[in-house]
Amino acid sequence: MNYKRLTEIDVSLLLSTLILTLFGILMIYSSGVNSSGILISNEYIKQIIFSIIGLVLIAFLIMYDYRRLYDYAEYFYVFFLLLVLYTIFFGKLVNGARAWIGFGNFGIQPSEFLKIATIIILSKYLENSHRSEEHLKRFVVASIIVGMPMLFILLQPDLGTALVFIPIFLATCFIAGITRRYIVYTILLIGLVGFFTILPLWQLYILKGALPFLKMFQNIKIVSILELAMLLISGIAWYGYKRYRKDYFYWIVYFLSLFIIALLVSFAAHKVLKDYQIMRLIVFLDPYIDPKGSGWNIIQSITAIGSGGVLGKGYLQGTQSHYRFLPQQSTDFIFSIFSEEMGFIGGLLLFALFLLIVLRLLNIMKTTSDLFGAYIVAGFSGMLVFHFLINVGMTMGIMPITGIPLLFLSYGGSSLLSAFIGIGIALSIYVRRFEH
Template identity: 35%
Template sequence: MLNRRTFKNLDFFFVFILLLLLGASLVILSTASVNLVESQPYYYVKNQLMWIVIGLGIAIAIASVDYQKFRKFSWWIYGFNIALLLAVFVFGSSAKGAQRWIPVTAGFKIQPSEFAKIFIILTFADFLAKRQGKLNRFRDFIPPFLYVAVPMALIFKQPDLGTTLVFAAIFVGMMFIAGANPWKFGGLLAVGLLIVAFVLWLHFSTDLPGFLKFAEGLPLPFHDYQLKRLTIFLDPMSDTSGDGYHIIQSIWAIGSGGLWGKGYREGTQAQLNFLPEHHTDFIFSVVGEEFGFIGTITLLFLFAMFLLRAINIASKSQDAYGMLVSTGIVSMYIFHILVNVGMTSGIMPVTGIPLPFISYGGSAMLTNMIGVGLLLSINIRRQRLMF
């Protein structure tokens, strides 16, 4: 539990930046969603406020618990995580071609893949902490990979490519901090990326050299629409009314905002609903259109301050487990922010990854706030590291 002494260790600047981001979420959502429900212009804002309040309560509750206690239940948490992901295929509801949600009550459902990110961070941190100094050989990387691959495969099957990629980012970040040989592990990642690029080239090529003709149109374990979404950002004008539509509208929205933006609720792409999913995945485009370059830079500055304080918490953790947990959470936030901003700017694939603390969504907000609670728990129990 919290006491006066541990409370003094609280990073108040980190909390202040968090509150600014949550406040920004409500302001941005109040314009992004005003025309989505005609009879209730503040429907999404009210729901988001509810999730923020619940999330803050959960964050405070988690911060009051010593994070080391979660380590004792690692395998139970891992098992629960797998069971919850499997339950999606039995009890889950489908939407937009994906089966990712489990209905709880009328009008309320949860997305297990969101919470799975926190569960894997907590359990994988314990898994790696026990293997410090034993991640020097290529074969040493196999058990950690398999540990993360199981929930990743279940999430990919839903299908949820975006969250699968988040898992990959968490895995890479935590492996490096756990002491994986940087040359061997980094080299392995580089080779993996080259293989992926080569396989994609084989799949899309129609005029391969004779010795590679047999591999032309190589099949991949992706749906056609997933491949299209992953590659359309390279040439969105090739499908202006289909998969390229989202990117084109997003780029127009951000570009039309100029320096200062068109003004609050004055953005045509968002207010006239030309911009799809502008209260969730493409909410950053609304910031660019209505608040301009100044608005986007301000929001990115807040994220930068938030991440720097989170990294500071990780660096001052009292033990390997705390450092690995905080590293996993920071890796999750960084990947979400970079991919969402890149996606809406047209320089990264459209993967359906929301902007942390800003995009609308109950499961995402609670997941992010649980991450905050864990960071605060680590922060207030920090001690000077003795070497």
């Protein structure tokens, strides 16, 4: 261990992380106070303990040469994959998902650590193959590396956590130089899957059946005919491309395959999505469809944020949280409490701190001479930005409710420690950025 490394860190990155964590502890304490001013929760104490453990981990990782992770990438990946697999059958049921392994009053969520393990092994593979001209092979293998954790986590089922692997994949592949058309393909595919999944629900709950033709996306016979027709055309186009090497044949296959996969996945989604997950999609479109049920969270969250005004009501003066109008207020909706008590100005400060962290991570990624390190930072940056955008967007009603925490602020030991591990590895890369 080289203790001198502790004096060479990116101070602004660490300081921003610590300020956000402090805000989180303060808000978690506030969320535990009821309308009579009585503290009814000790979650803030647990969060302090997790924070201290996280700081120790950061210090250890700064002194530890991150390049040694290269040799253990597969072991970390398989270990946490097996832990996630264990939770599917024997895990503790929390909020409809078996994602936890309990230890008395404490528990861990292995999927949070699997994110970091996946970033490391994905970075190792892409660094190993960076000289390869076989972009399709790199893309497919990288997809499998990320797809396995997503599949296991979806079986828990935990849709929100599974979605986090998508920005990890996209950010790392982009920085690794994988052909842009494959990355664009992934983005278009995700968009089409979401579109075809929501379309029938929008017709059923919002339009009240006004457009009957949309029901075809729920009819297995019609979907099967469409799939077969597009497969036939794609097959002919692929043959034409191989025989005549005309680009338009390639693009026919490219776009038709998007629709083939998107229709298939969206149709399967309607069969496997739980009722509460479907209602989350519906209330995202219109929370007043079910204002006292699934729409309650969004309505109360928007009310809390709006009531904070410019300067906020003041610390411990929030009403939405203290009168228990906000559900899961110490976890998913921590930003709502923060905005109610700290106002628009406080929200801007929060945004600025996250922006500073992302900018410092981008600086590390640009200045490091090691591709493995650069890819790790890229993956972690994608994860961090996604968590922020989805969680804050969810509390404002512009993103579906997915159960994704706001890193550093939301209550939860596993998510906090995984975020601290990511920061610790980034700082380890920073202090060794000029070493080969």
